[in-house]
Amino acid sequence: MKTFPIGGVHPSENKLSRAKAIEVLPLPEVVQIPLGQHIGAPATAIVAKGDKVLTGQKIAEATGFMSANIHSPISGTVQAVDMQLNGQGLRQMMITIKREGDEWVETIDRSTEIKRDCNLEPAAIIAAIKEAGIVGMGGATFPTHVKLSIPPGKKAECLIINGVECEPYLTSDHRTMLELGEEMLVGVEILMKAIGVEKAYVGIENNKPDAIAHLAQLATKFKGIEIVPLKVRYPQGGEKQLIAAITGRQVPPPPALPIDVGAVVCNASTTYAVYRAVQKQMPLIERVVTLTGKEVKNPKNLLTRMGTPISALIEAAGGLPEHAGKVINGGPMMGRAMVNLDSPVTKGCSGITIMSGKDAERKTPGQCMKCAKCVSACPMGLEPYLLAKLAQKKQWDEMEAQMITSCIECGCCQSTCPSYLPLLDWVRLGKQTVMGLIRARMAAQAPKK
Amino acid sequence: MEVLLYTILTLCALGVLAAVILYFVAQTFKVEEDPRIDDVEKMLPGANCGGCGFAGCRGLADALVKNDDISSLFCPVGGGETMKAVATYLGKTAAEKEPQTATVRCGGTCEKRPRTNQFDGAKSCAVAASLYVGETGCAFGCLGYGDCVKVCNFDAIKINPKTGLPEIDADKCTACGACVKACPKLVIELRKKWPKNRAVYVSCVSKEKGAHVIRACKAGCVACGKCEKVCPFGAITIENHLAYIDPQKCKLCRKCVNECPTGAITLVGMDPLPKAPKPAPKAAPAAAAAAPAAAPKSVEGPATIALKASGTNPLILLNPKKAVMDSAAATSVAGNVVELKESGKNPLCLVRGKKAE
Numbered sequence: 034m035k036t037f038p039i040g041g042v043h044p045s046e047n048k049l050s051r052a053k054a055i056e057v058l059p060l061p062e063v064v065q066i067p068l069g070q071h072i073g074a075p076a077t078a079i080v081a082k083g084d085k086v087l088t089g090q091k092i093a094e095a096t097g098f099m100s101a102n103i104h105s106p107i108s109g110t111v112q113a114v115d116m117q118l119n120g121q122g123l124r125q126m127m128i129t130i131k132r133e134g135d136e137w138v139e140t141i142d143r144s145t146e147i148k149r150d151c152n153l154e155p156a157a158i159i160a161a162i163k164e165a166g167i168v169g170m171g172g173a174t175f176p177t178h179v180k181l182s183i184p185p186g187k188k189a190e191c192l193i194i195n196g197v198e199c200e201p202y203l204t205s206d207h208r209t210m211l212e213l214g215e216e217m218l219v220g221v222e223i224l225m226k227a228i229g230v231e232k233a234y235v236g237i238e239n240n241k242p243d244a245i246a247h248l249a250q251l252a253t254k255f256k257g258i259e260i261v262p263l264k265v266r267y268p269q270g271g272e273k274q275l276i277a278a279i280t281g282r283q284v285p286p287p288p289a290l291p292i293d294v295g296a297v298v299c300n301a302s303t304t305y306a307v308y309r310a311v312q313k314q315m316p317l318i319e320r321v322v323t324l325t326g327k328e329v330k331n332p333k334n335l336l337t338r339m340g341t342p343i344s345a346l347i348e349a350a351g352g353l354p355e356h357a358g359k360v361i362n363g364g365p366m367m368g369r370a371m372v373n374l375d376s377p378v379t380k381g382c383s384g385i386t387i388m389s390g391k392d393a394e395r396k397t398p399g400q401c402m403k404c405a406k407c408v409s410a411c412p413m414g415l416e417p418y419l420l421a422k423l424a425q426k427k428q429w430d431e432m433e434a435q436m437i438t439s440c441i442e443c444g445c446c447q448s449t450c451p452s453y454l455p456l457l458d459w460v461r462l463g464k465q466t467v468m469g470l471i472r473a474r475m476a477a478q479a480p481k482k
Numbered sequence: 483m484e485v486l487l488y489t490i491l492t493l494c495a496l497g498v499l500a501a502v503i504l505y506f507v508a509q510t511f512k513v514e515e516d517p518r519i520d521d522v523e524k525m526l527p528g529a530n531c532g533g534c535g536f537a538g539c540r541g542l543a544d545a546l547v548k549n550d551d552i553s554s555l556f557c558p559v560g561g562g563e564t565m566k567a568v569a570t571y572l573g574k575t576a577a578e579k580e581p582q583t584a585t586v587r588c589g590g591t592c593e594k595r596p597r598t599n600q601f602d603g604a605k606s607c608a609v610a611a612s613l614y615v616g617e618t619g620c621a622f623g624c625l626g627y628g629d630c631v632k633v634c635n636f637d638a639i640k641i642n643p644k645t646g647l648p649e650i651d652a653d654k655c656t657a658c659g660a661c662v663k664a665c666p667k668l669v670i671e672l673r674k675k676w677p678k679n680r681a682v683y684v685s686c687v688s689k690e691k692g693a694h695v696i697r698a699c700k701a702g703c704v705a706c707g708k709c710e711k712v713c714p715f716g717a718i719t720i721e722n723h724l725a726y727i728d729p730q731k732c733k734l735c736r737k738c739v740n741e742c743p744t745g746a747i748t749l750v751g752m753d754p755l756p757k758a759p760k761p762a763p764k765a766a767p768a769a770a771a772a773a774p775a776a777a778p779k780s781v782e783g784p785a786t787i788a789l790k791a792s793g794t795n796p797l798i799l800l801n802p803k804k805a806v807m808d809s810a811a812a813t814s815v816a817g818n819v820v821e822l823k824e825s826g827k828n829p830l831c832l833v834r835g836k837k838a839e
Contacts, residue, residue: 122615124690372599372614395602425606458604462612 034239036264037274038283040412042445044267044366046240050204050325050332055212057336058349060132064106064340065117066092068126070379071168072175073099078128084111089138089316092128095163101176101380102166103128104316106338108136120343120362120376121369127377130340142313147215151223151311158227158311165310166380167317171195171206171270171300172363174381177307180297181227190295192225192233193279194304196248197263197270199238200364203384205321206301208334210237210244213305214251220308221258228297233258234279235301238265267366268443272298274412287438302383322346322378326387328354340377343385347374358393361386366444399452407446407456413439417446421456424463429470432463438471440464518547518572525568526557531635533558533658546572553577559636559656581675582657584638584650588624588669589685589701589746591645595620611666619698622688624648624669630661652679674729680751682727682734684709689722696744703746709738 069075076093086092086105093103109132116124137143153161163178183189194217198206210217221233235252237245239262249260261279268274272291273284275298282294291298299307302320309315318339325332330351337346343360347353353360353374361368362376365386407417415436423432440460447457523543530538534557536545546552546568556577557564569576595618601610607629615621626646631639638654639661641647648661652675662670669687684703688695692704705723717731718738727738727747739749 121613122619123621369613455604455609458606458609458613462604462606462609465612 034262034264035278036266037269037277037412039414040410040445041266041268041274042410042448043265044201044448046265047202047325047327048204048207048240049202049327049329050323050334051207051241053204053208053332053334055208055321055334055336056349058338058341058346060107060135061338061341061345062132063112063342064130064132064338065342065377066103066106066128066130066340067117067119067377067379068093068103068128070103070174070339070381071101072173073097073101073179075126076100076103076166078114078126080105080111080114080128082111082113085109086111086130087136087138089141089318091166091316092130095166095176099176099179101168101178102164102316104166104318105130106318106340107132109133118373118376120371120373122372140314142315144313147219148312149219151219151226153226153311155227155229158223161311161314162227162307165306165314165316167303167306167310168380169300170302170306170317170320170380170383172367172381172383173272174379177299177303180299181224183228183292183297187292188295189228189230189292189297190232191280191297192221192228192230193275193296193298194221194233194235194301195270195272195275195298196235196237196241196244196301197275198241198301199265199267199270200366200368200384201267202325202386203323203364204325205323205334205383207241207244208323209302209305209321210241211247214244214248216308217301217305218248218251218255218258219312220304220306222255223307223311224297224299224304225257230297231257235260236263236269236275236279237261238263238269240265268412268441268445271412271441271443273441286436317380320378320380320382322382323384324350324387325384326354326357326389327392328356328389329387330354337378339380342375342377343371344374346378346385347387354387354389356389357387358390359388361388366448367442395455396453398454401452401454404451406449406451410445410449412443412445413441415440417456417460418454420463421454421459424459424466429463429467433467433471437464437467516547519543521571522546522568525560525564525571527559527564527656529559529635529656529658531559531656531658531660533656533660546574550574558582558658561656582672583652583655583675583679583681584657584659584661584670585673585681585683586624586630586648586650586670587683587685587687588647588667589748590618590620590623590699591647591701593645594701595623595699607664608666620688620690620695620702622667622669622690623686623699623702624665625667629664629666630670633660633664635660652681676734676751678751680734682732682736682739682747682749683729684725684727684746685748686746687724689724691723695723701745703742704744706743708741708743709747712737712741 068078074096077096078093080086080092086108088105088108090105091102092105095102107130109130112129112131114128117127119125159178159181167177169175169177196206196210225233235248237260245260245262252258252260263269263278269278276291276294276296277283280296284291284294306317319336322335322337324335324346333350335346335349359370360374361370362382362385363369364384368386401418411417420432420435420437442461444457450456523540526539526543528539534542536542542555542557545555552574556579561581562578565576597617598619599617601617603609605627607625607627610616610625610627616625624647626641628641630648631641636654636656638651639648642649657672659672662672673683686703688702695702695704703725705720705725707720709725710718710720714735715731715733717728719726736749736752736755739747739754
């Protein structure tokens, strides 16, 4: 069975909500929509306090190419466009909307029947995706229209759909593939047309045999779509790992992109959103969020409107467990612990994991014993112990030479460390600083040209 | 025996030969270096802290000798005296800078600023700051993991376990600025060093609105503007919901300290002015008499600035005692603290006394 060549770990899967069908969360009374919920420039608000908005109406416009539109997830009145606390307790520009009824923009097709044929030109498909404000829903939130706009001189050879969901606990992509599989495959067809390829692979780890079987059966109705079962290994859902696992090609270090090896990767939930955007004119205003945790009463997969406070999801799953220690936006490996539970669900929020008791606590770090477990676990072939040390010594130039920019922040190093060293904390800090330095350098060079 | 003799002789011969070769090599490849660099380096403190912007003292010494204009170079550790000595030796003019000391502008102690969560990541301010708001609700204040302590070469900063905040030993601090650079929240500032380590500063850097500040921290600046109004020297400005005391304009009159409703203005090395003053019947006429005499003097210098700045509050403008304070400032432009202290005794007392009448 296929998998990526180097590094990786296999954390306990804990897919507690795998058998729970997608439930629709009741509409929230108030939503907060951050303007920056994607990679790139934050969107620009086009509504002001007091404006009435309909569900699906555009409320913020992309600022430039590397940005994404944002639409209202509910109908009601805009209460404020101001700085509000996000999950990390920091202030961020958000649009606050109070709900009044549920009126939709008329052009949106809300029926559930599957619309198979798509007669649009590739450029029109990409325009529709851009208009709907679709970004990568696996967590990275890279604007999808940017990914699909193949730069001149490069050619896409295959499309890869990421249904791996290697992150422990999370099951939102799994349930989407299982319950909305056919729609997703239509989405695959649309994406293939948009980038002009004949071949698409859907990579799924074999801890989801039901999804593999279901999609394999459906795929017989479609041309050029192949379901690829993959060996369970984290971080297979990483873009570069998935390309390596399926095509055997290695993406060179940054600034190279997957397109340099002829691949375009798109997440399963994103593909479903693409189907809805192109065939039903439905903007990205809702997504499936897994709410899970060992002590959560009813782990669930909830179809949630964007901007819903996370506390509402926790309530829907039976409330915050007694010994809850950390509430993580995302899964335990890549997610970020939150301090503000009233922060909203965003486009990249695939799950909320509640860790309780001892699971929530990190163990006391010891000394690095140079066992190099982190080196063998790193899927990018880096040396995490060295990078962490360099970050502590603030040797940013040396870190850049050690390819820190390749780091995908998967956390394999930290999870294998027998001394419980906070390697990822340091590596992330180093990556952030080095990226900042590179940007500053580029900005300094730009005017000279 | 002969063997031993030959061995010793051979070794000696080899030694002599090597010495001769080394002598000529050293002569041929000699690096000419200005001997003054060594001398200047000896004059510098030798802490190699990097406060001057160079990697070490030798770097600065090299630059001092090679550059004709050394006004941009300064050794914060040695201070003005060292620079003067170096400049005299080199026959150049050195930059003059007043002594400074690092100041921690955060008063969010464990008591005043309740912890809302616990951070179990790498114990570093830089890491915590890159991840989230911090253990308290304040996004601007000190995180308390001691990045500043780690970079201090002079053992001048310690975290006080009771308050959870760093404390600076002004006697040890050399104002090299390492802690200023290390603090990701920009809490530490280099401020003018007064005699006896006296200081008045706003110990808050939060740019949040007052209501948000007070929710997170009881000792935060809520930008009420009282200090700005009371300051006779126009030293206090409020920008981004935050008061800032300009160390160059401040004369340590301490009026602002009592005005601050949250106690965000910190006073070091001095007693605060009496808080609940009663009218002093004898002092009042004396002061009133002194006022007209002093007032003309206050037309020039900082007093005028102060009056302009405090022009938003007519009560202060009309206050005669205010003029006394101003005149004191006018005559003590050089920063004579003693004089200011004397003439400024109980100024608030009179303000209230007048008002009561």
